[in-house]
Amino acid sequence: MLLTVINPNTTESMTASIGKAAAAVAAPGTTIRAVTPAMGPASIESHYDEALAVPGLLAEIAAGERAGSAGYVIACFGDPGLEAARELAHGPVVGIAEAAMRTASYLGRGFSVVTTLGRTAGRAHDLAEHYGAARFCRGIHACEIPVLELETDPAARERITEECRRAIAQDGSDAVVLGCAGMADLCAHIAGAIGVPVVDGVAAATKAVESLVSLGLRTGDRGEFARPPAKTYTGILADFQIH
Amino acid sequence: MLLTVINPNTTESMTASIGKAAAAVAAPGTTIRAVTPAMGPASIESHYDEALAVPGLLAEIAAGERAGSAGYVIACFGDPGLEAARELAHGPVVGIAEAAMRTASYLGRGFSVVTTLGRTAGRAHDLAEHYGAARFCRGIHACEIPVLELETDPAARERITEECRRAIAQDGSDAVVLGCAGMADLCAHIAGAIGVPVVDGVAAATKAVESLVSLGLRTGDRGEFARPPAKTYTGILADFQIH
Amino acid sequence: MLLTVINPNTTESMTASIGKAAAAVAAPGTTIRAVTPAMGPASIESHYDEALAVPGLLAEIAAGERAGSAGYVIACFGDPGLEAARELAHGPVVGIAEAAMRTASYLGRGFSVVTTLGRTAGRAHDLAEHYGAARFCRGIHACEIPVLELETDPAARERITEECRRAIAQDGSDAVVLGCAGMADLCAHIAGAIGVPVVDGVAAATKAVESLVSLGLRTGDRGEFARPPAKTYTGILADFQIH
Amino acid sequence: MLLTVINPNTTESMTASIGKAAAAVAAPGTTIRAVTPAMGPASIESHYDEALAVPGLLAEIAAGERAGSAGYVIACFGDPGLEAARELAHGPVVGIAEAAMRTASYLGRGFSVVTTLGRTAGRAHDLAEHYGAARFCRGIHACEIPVLELETDPAARERITEECRRAIAQDGSDAVVLGCAGMADLCAHIAGAIGVPVVDGVAAATKAVESLVSLGLRTGDRGEFARPPAKTYTGILADFQIH
Amino acid sequence: MLLTVINPNTTESMTASIGKAAAAVAAPGTTIRAVTPAMGPASIESHYDEALAVPGLLAEIAAGERAGSAGYVIACFGDPGLEAARELAHGPVVGIAEAAMRTASYLGRGFSVVTTLGRTAGRAHDLAEHYGAARFCRGIHACEIPVLELETDPAARERITEECRRAIAQDGSDAVVLGCAGMADLCAHIAGAIGVPVVDGVAAATKAVESLVSLGLRTGDRGEFARPPAKTYTGILADFQIH
Amino acid sequence: MLLTVINPNTTESMTASIGKAAAAVAAPGTTIRAVTPAMGPASIESHYDEALAVPGLLAEIAAGERAGSAGYVIACFGDPGLEAARELAHGPVVGIAEAAMRTASYLGRGFSVVTTLGRTAGRAHDLAEHYGAARFCRGIHACEIPVLELETDPAARERITEECRRAIAQDGSDAVVLGCAGMADLCAHIAGAIGVPVVDGVAAATKAVESLVSLGLRTGDRGEFARPPAKTYTGILADFQIH
Incomplete structure (x- = not known):
């Protein structure tokens, strides 16, 4: 295949x-x-x-x-x-986004999205609604790191991990959805650090x-x-x- | 696994x-x-x-x-x-139901559910809403065949196939969801017969x-x-x- | 009857x-x-x-x-x-839950539910939606007292009263719904203490x-x-x- | 009282x-x-x-x-x-309308409203939404009898009964809500005639x-x-x- | 005309x-x-x-x-x-309200309403829903100034301006809607002060x-x-x- | 300007x-x-x-x-x-589409959209939802005339007029929205023919x-x-x- x-x-x-x-x-x-x-x-x-x-x-x-x-x-x-x-x-x-949101919907009552720039949250919100995932999506959180700095900013990994931790606590969510393809390689690290399921959309x-x-x-x-x-x-x- | x-x-x-x-x-x-x-x-x-x-x-x-x-x-x-x-x-x-509805949601704008008894349609409707699939679910159609007769009634296969064909036309759907685990073995036959994707929940x-x-x-x-x-x-x- | x-x-x-x-x-x-x-x-x-x-x-x-x-x-x-x-x-x-929510919906624009354990809030949320009361239900608040301790914990009455007071203020609600049959005997006390209508579901x-x-x-x-x-x-x- | x-x-x-x-x-x-x-x-x-x-x-x-x-x-x-x-x-x-719709919501998954003039259906629709009853209200049907003719038109009773029967069949409803205070005295007759629960709002x-x-x-x-x-x-x- | x-x-x-x-x-x-x-x-x-x-x-x-x-x-x-x-x-x-909300909906993803008394917020909320503007209306904020004091209270202009600034920040809105005809003459002042589009309903x-x-x-x-x-x-x- | x-x-x-x-x-x-x-x-x-x-x-x-x-x-x-x-x-x-739908929402409780090809109805439906006009949009009807034939097909004008008439009757709408910029010049003709307000999006x-x-x-x-x-x-x- x-x-x-x-x-x-x-x-x-x-x-x-x-x-x-x-x-x-x-x-x-x-x-x-x-x-x-x-x-x-x-x-x-x-x-x-x-x-x-x-x-x-x-x-x-x-x-x-x-x-x-x-x-x-x-x-x-x-x-x-x-x-x-x-x-x-x-x-x-x-x-x-479609796959990440639908996948996270199997894992509990609600998930939090953690994404790059706040200005993209509107699009994520529209997609959640379009896919029927709005009832599961409890919050969309930006860490204000531009996409290409995900690869180059050495502090990015920890900032995103902390944002995920904060999002889960604030939203009372059961899972995290990573809101950028550039975060795919952080998934296992964040899941280990914060102890809740973390969904990478690419996977x-x-x-x-x-x-x-x-x-x-x-x-x-x-x-x-x-x-x-x-x-x-x-x-x-x-x-x-x-x- | x-x-x-x-x-x-x-x-x-x-x-x-x-x-x-x-x-x-x-x-x-x-x-x-x-x-x-x-x-x-x-x-x-x-x-x-x-x-x-x-x-x-x-x-x-x-x-x-x-x-x-x-x-x-x-x-x-x-x-x-x-x-x-x-x-x-x-x-x-x-x-x-959860998996079938989410899977069918990848296949177009709307699906039709074809199920056994009409009295179970309310539950299917509740689940569609609960899973965020209500916006994709265009209709729930019963063929009024009791569950255990799916295995024994020789006419069941064709009645269900016809109900699927009718549902797709009436709802303008892109796909069919089979609304009973007992219909799993009919999936390929119906898809072939009516020419639209058919989703069996067990698979x-x-x-x-x-x-x-x-x-x-x-x-x-x-x-x-x-x-x-x-x-x-x-x-x-x-x-x-x-x- | x-x-x-x-x-x-x-x-x-x-x-x-x-x-x-x-x-x-x-x-x-x-x-x-x-x-x-x-x-x-x-x-x-x-x-x-x-x-x-x-x-x-x-x-x-x-x-x-x-x-x-x-x-x-x-x-x-x-x-x-x-x-x-x-x-x-x-x-x-x-x-x-059905009767309490529908009854409270006659009393104003919104009510707050005060319940026992936070893990039951999801179910209360689903019921509010199922009964058409979601538009009236402004918040579901847990006091984290296990059901059977409602009868035995001498501090329970005041903790619940305080949670009701807090919920009303935070949600801007017109009424309180008590989220557990075990709270039925607290209804009059809480209504008197906080000065808003309090609905017990059993009654x-x-x-x-x-x-x-x-x-x-x-x-x-x-x-x-x-x-x-x-x-x-x-x-x-x-x-x-x-x- | x-x-x-x-x-x-x-x-x-x-x-x-x-x-x-x-x-x-x-x-x-x-x-x-x-x-x-x-x-x-x-x-x-x-x-x-x-x-x-x-x-x-x-x-x-x-x-x-x-x-x-x-x-x-x-x-x-x-x-x-x-x-x-x-x-x-x-x-x-x-x-x-509020009481009739909430009461009918205890009786099954859906009700049909049967009212006087079609031009009032919009208001009934708004109220159903406002009270959280829209998910239960499957249809609003008018028999086009002006309010004051309910008392004087000898054919009114049967026309309304027939409209109720038709509404139930078309909507697949579990109950009827009578959409005018002037229909209060028809309630028992219609319930007897069509065999489903009929809710009069005045009562x-x-x-x-x-x-x-x-x-x-x-x-x-x-x-x-x-x-x-x-x-x-x-x-x-x-x-x-x-x- | x-x-x-x-x-x-x-x-x-x-x-x-x-x-x-x-x-x-x-x-x-x-x-x-x-x-x-x-x-x-x-x-x-x-x-x-x-x-x-x-x-x-x-x-x-x-x-x-x-x-x-x-x-x-x-x-x-x-x-x-x-x-x-x-x-x-x-x-x-x-x-x-209808025109202000629809007009503001052309200006971005969300607006905040700033109104006079908190007790009128329920009505504004109902109207937002009725007009299909609820998805754009991110918050309704009261400055608790009675309508007729808008003309006579010399501090009103600045209190309303500050409430608009606060509302925009809290709601993450793209625009403000003024929630009272008596605020019509403040529109230009507020827009200038806070730097976002401000919609007066009368205009x-x-x-x-x-x-x-x-x-x-x-x-x-x-x-x-x-x-x-x-x-x-x-x-x-x-x-x-x-x- | x-x-x-x-x-x-x-x-x-x-x-x-x-x-x-x-x-x-x-x-x-x-x-x-x-x-x-x-x-x-x-x-x-x-x-x-x-x-x-x-x-x-x-x-x-x-x-x-x-x-x-x-x-x-x-x-x-x-x-x-x-x-x-x-x-x-x-x-x-x-x-x-945005302007036509918002404009038609001022004219009554509901409008019908009449468009070119049925395959574009999904997009119109998404837009109605996105703009908050879904509650006003009672139906989207296609006359299956390709866009460029609007200008060249001599029968187009009457087919569209008839579709508008049919849509209004079926949907019980107060107004029509023309679903294609290529229909702008038909607006007055259709409004005259069917006697309800007709909204052209370009205007x-x-x-x-x-x-x-x-x-x-x-x-x-x-x-x-x-x-x-x-x-x-x-x-x-x-x-x-x-x-």
């Missing part, structure tokens, strides 16, 4: 770390392809960044289809382009899409998620035309 | 068929223990049946703990005793609990789902005392 | 106190039968306890039917077994079921709450078989 | 019939005062009528306070002036307010429902000034 | 200030008629006041119709009598109704908001009869 | 018609700039199209800022890129943004909608870098 994990930003070191997190939980027989788009922002920290990450991400879905990918993970906590990707791919597509989404493929399930393609009608695209996006 | 799949009714032929459905999707390295409680109703078709299925089910959770079970599936679409089981078990516990819950165990996740046990306080139980339930 | 008030735990002193609270508000001509199940937990403080209290409670409903009971109160704030009891009884069945449910019977109303029995289909029950629950 | 039942319209024959319905269910020791306002519309069939019924209704609350009334019923299904009345009265005030509200008074409960008066600040009223409403 | 702005209380200095705020934002060609009812309370600070303001307000709608008014603003933050007014007027009618409603008239839109009059059925009104309200 | 109306697809005849609809309702002193992006799909009929329309649309926002535009309309009923545009623009940005959004500018209001820029952090963009999107 070939699964494609797309890092929607263009920072390759982050793709590597995401690919590692996915591979670490994949079942025997599952192969992980972690890919970086050829265009878009270096990190995603605004609606603007998210919008501009989508064309590159969709190009990777198209490439994945040509490569025979059985399913896809969109590895940014804003789940950018998820619905467009579902129209394009034949196999299932799972976003990491959760990898298991979710792998499970869907095992179960023979794919996006329903009779209505909203049917293949897009063919039409002309112009300008620098002309290559996105569907045939 | 040892997983226990509990059929909450006392009909052993149904346990066998449920165990087969679980084993069919388990990853290499996962062992399925399908068990039948020593007490309770022959099938679950009312709130009364459901209530009386729970003690036997909880005894099986206790037995599973002694046997080293890493996680549990509760294989009745009412998800009876799920919260009590989570207090008792160290590993994750997943209900088949979905098996993959969900297997994924949670792979991810190192279990029920948060610091609050509502901590082990129950020890106390005296009297009468024929005295053996349920926790030490 | 004969009404049966069931204490779902097996502690007889608590049954006596509940029976007294019910009798104190009953109209002339109403007879209260307060009963204790022959099996189950000494107190109810977890989902596990609640699940195991239900068989004994249902046996008391069956006994009440034989005794000609016109209606029933389930006197535990988790309203255990309410839906199953409604299938079994011919007359109306009311839970004390509220007694008036609710008495009113339903006076109005000639019973559970609708054409659909979900019709009598359960007859079937085999095995093991120590064989006696629960319905004929 | 003196209870005042206010018919918010000025049609005295309707007041008489409402008073009779209230008295029929009152407990021994409860006295019913049924009153008609000195100003306002002959019947209430629009937002405009409802708004103009309120001053007369509030004058009756003030008169009831002088007469020592222990509680009040507002006997129009739009529950006009309920919140203002709660500010003015010392005892509890209950609307018939339900009478029992609700009587229960609240028995329980020693009144509207919380520390916040929103405190007595209105004294101030000048001018014009023909100058008499409404509070001292 | 002639627009009528109704101050539902009887304080003429407040009408003048409201009229000024409306005229300040009206487009060239729009004429503002600001009117004061001949009966009712001097200010509106309770449900009781609100109920008694409505007849005078409806008389002004009737007068506006005779004067050829193309649309109406109801300039009290409780939006009293809005639905009745819509039945009576041929052109559109807009409440200032917002004036633009909303002017826009509706420009677009050729009026209340739909085929159902709930059709003209009220003609009938007898008695007592001091006899003049409100519709012909 | 210079307002920019962006047609997010690349079909220039549609831009012309949209610009005409906006200009027709603009106040004296308002200048409309209707613009077409240099890249993207010829029409927007899927999530994929919508995602790929956004970069071109954002380029037009950036161009509008350079041209001194005071506010923006996004003239596609999916409101693509609205949140990103709000981060980028200094003045207010309004989507046509409604033009008045909404013009009103916001008149009121001195813009998007709150202290939190989620602050200008995006500057960072590197690569590939064909490098020009989107913010300085």
Whole structure:
């Protein structure tokens, strides 16, 4: 089973770390392809960044289809382009916010999200509602560390761990959801430090899409998620035309 | 990884068929223990049946703990005793309605549930709300076939298939959720016949609990789902005392 | 009019106190039968306890039917077994959380629940939603006094009174709901001390079921709450078989 | 216990019939005062009528306070002036839509409302939401009989009975709520004819307010429902000034 | 285009200030008629006041119709009598809470309401829900200044400004909504002082109704908001009869 | 006042018609700039199209800022890129679905949306929820006419008119919302034909943004909608870098 994990930003070191997190939980027989788009922002920290990450991400879905990918993970906590990707791919597509929130919902009555910048909390809130996870999501907490500093700031790990500890106490939650693909490698450390289940979306989404493929399930393609009608695209996006 | 799949009714032929459905999707390295409680109703078709299925089910959770079970599936679409089981078990516990609804939510904007008796629709509706799946659940449809006749009525397969086809058309859904553990073996047939994804809860819950165990996740046990306080139980339930 | 008030735990002193609270508000001509199940937990403080209290409670409903009971109160704030009891009884069945919340909703825009252990707050929250009282329920507050210590701890009365005072101030509520049948005898004291309406569920449910019977109303029995289909029950629950 | 039942319209024959319905269910020791306002519309069939019924209704609350009334019923299904009345009265005030909907919520999973004119359905919908009864209210059905023709049209009884039967079947409801005080005397007939519980708001509200008074409960008066600040009223409403 | 702005209380200095705020934002060609009812309370600070303001307000709608008014603003933050007014007027009618909340919803993810007395917050909360603005309304804050002291208390301006600043910080809001028509003239000052958008309902409603008239839109009059059925009104309200 | 109306697809005849609809309702002193992006799909009929329309649309926002535009309309009923545009623009940005739904909410209790292809209904449903208009939106109806055929199919006008008539009757709505910018020129015809208010989003959004500018209001820029952090963009999107 070939699964494609797309890092929607263009920072390759982050793709590597995401690919590692996915591979670490994949079942025997599952192969992980972690890919970086050829265009878009270096990190995603605004609606603007998210919008501009989508064309590159969709190009990777198209490439994945040509490569025979059985399913896809969109590895940014804003789940950018998820619905467009579902129209394009034949196999299932799972976003990491979607998978993390649904996975955490199995673990108790409520979870807390700990994310990077406060300005992304609105998007996380919208997604929680969209996925039916709002009733489980007790709070969205920002540690105000920019995405790319997760890799470079030596203090980041402890600041995030402390924010998780504080969030759990304040919200009375049963679990933590990490709100950024760049936090995937902190999951085990935080769980050990604070003693509650911690869900990393990259790992959760990898298991979710792998499970869907095992179960023979794919996006329903009779209505909203049917293949897009063919039409002309112009300008620098002309290559996105569907045939 | 040892997983226990509990059929909450006392009909052993149904346990066998449920165990087969679980084993069919388990990853290499996962062992399925399908068990039948020593007490309770022959099938679950009312709130009364459901209530009386729970003690036997909880005894099986206790037995599973002694046997080293890493996680549990509760294989009745009412998800009876799920919260009590989570207090008792160290590993994750997943209900088949819970898993089926969350799994179907990855497949599009809406699903239709097709179940046995109309009188159980209220419970399914409550569960959809409880799990945050109400926004995806577009309809709950009964074919008015009693649970135990699923195995014996030769016309059941086609009646259920037709009800699924009708439900999808009426609700404009992207997927079907089968609303009874006794329908597990019909899943592939119906999917083939009607051309939309069909989710069987037994298979979905098996993959969900297997994924949670792979991810190192279990029920948060610091609050509502901590082990129950020890106390005296009297009468024929005295053996349920926790030490 | 004969009404049966069931204490779902097996502690007889608590049954006596509940029976007294019910009798104190009953109209002339109403007879209260307060009963204790022959099996189950000494107190109810977890989902596990609640699940195991239900068989004994249902046996008391069956006994009440034989005794000609016109209606029933389930006197535990988790309203255990309410839906199953409604299938079994011919007359109306009311839970004390249900009645307390609906009664408090007549008294203003919002109420605060004050209960025993924090781990039961999740159940109270679910019930508030289930009964349509979530929009009135502004907070659920625990005083962390175990149920059976309500009777024995001399400081309990004042701790609960203080928690009620604090809850009203914090939530800006118009009324208090006492979240445990064991608090029934504190109601008048607390109302006097804090100067806002305080609702005890045992008294509220007694008036609710008495009113339903006076109005000639019973559970609708054409659909979900019709009598359960007859079937085999095995093991120590064989006696629960319905004929 | 003196209870005042206010018919918010000025049609005295309707007041008489409402008073009779209230008295029929009152407990021994409860006295019913049924009153008609000195100003306002002959019947209430629009937002405009409802708004103009309120001053007369509030004058009756003030008169009831002088007469020592222990509680009040507002006997129009739009529950006009309920919140203002709660500010003015010392005892509890209950609307018939409020009581009917809460009472019907004890009887199963859902009820259908059958009312007079379709143009009043929006108000009933708002009230169902406001009282937390929206999750129980499965449909609001109009028989398009003007309020005052309920008393005079000999075919009204059967048309309403048929609409109730149709509503129950269409909505899959467990009970019917009659959506007009003028239908109070049809309740027993319809229940007998269609075989499901039928709730008349006048009777339900009478029992609700009587229960609240028995329980020693009144509207919380520390916040929103405190007595209105004294101030000048001018014009023909100058008499409404509070001292 | 002639627009009528109704101050539902009887304080003429407040009408003048409201009229000024409306005229300040009206487009060239729009004429503002600001009117004061001949009966009712001097200010509106309770449900009781609100109920008694409505007849005078409806008389002004009737007068506006005779004067050829193309649309109406109801300039009290409780939006009293809005639905009745819509039945009576041929052109559109807009409440200032309604317009302020909808307008603020264009400006970001959430707004805070800052109002006069805490006892009016319940009404504002109901309106937010009724208009679909509850998901944008993050908090309702009272500065406990009576309505008529807004004009006379020299400290009012700064207290309200500080409450706005505090509300924004506490709620994390993108904008402020002023919760009283009497605050209209503070809008620019507060916006300048705290640096976030501040919405005054009088101005917002004036633009909303002017826009509706420009677009050729009026209340739909085929159902709930059709003209009220003609009938007898008695007592001091006899003049409100519709012909 | 210079307002920019962006047609997010690349079909220039549609831009012309949209610009005409906006200009027709603009106040004296308002200048409309209707613009077409240099890249993207010829029409927007899927999530994929919508995602790929956004970069071109954002380029037009950036161009509008350079041209001194005071506010923006996004003239596609999916409101693509609205949140990103709000981060980028200094003045207010309004989507046509947003404005149409909020405008229709002033006209009664409920509206029906009539749109082009059924596959876009999911997006309209999400937007209704996002804007708080779900409680007003009674149905979303497709006439299955592709966007570009609105201009060329001579039967389109009558098919849409009939669909509007049918929708109003089925939903019991007070108003119609046209679900495509390409329907702007049909608005008056349909309103005349079916006799209920019909809202065209292009006109409604033009008045909404013009009103916001008149009121001195813009998007709150202290939190989620602050200008995006500057960072590197690569590939064909490098020009989107913010300085």
